[in-house]
Amino acid sequence: MTSQTIAEVAEHCGLTAHTLRYYERDGLLLRPVPRTSSGHRAYGAYDVRWIELVTRLRATGMPIREVKAYTELVRAGDGNESERLALLRAHRDRVLAQLAEVTSHLGAIDAKIGIYQDRIDQPGAPVRATA
Known part of the structure; x- marks a missing residue:
């Protein structure tokens, strides 16, 4: 899979670009989203799979603080x-x-x-x- 723009990932995951930016700012993503040479976000398959999981957790009512705690645990290895x-x-x-x-x-x-x-x-x- 090639990289996807924020608009493509937002559409794929049923989110808005604003929500994806919020997830990034609030530490809900496992890693900083890579950027293109022009500075645009370039989401890879790994990023999209994680966003799909975060979206499922949120859709089933997991509070942001718990999603963040889970993300931190995964990030810790x-x-x-x-x-x-x-x-x-x-x-x-x-x-x-x-x-x-x-x-x-x-x-x-x-x-x-x-x-x-x-x-x-x-x-x-x-x-x-x-x-």
């Missing part, structure tokens, strides 16, 4: 895998709890849809209680 694992497991547990809650809410929505669908499919049938 070997020897802190247990801390990385603990951080990711704690985040996974929170995501699973959120998923269970959303699944429960979805069940309630599906039940309500079923009530209205029954009314449409069987207009003369007895009506179940609705809100």
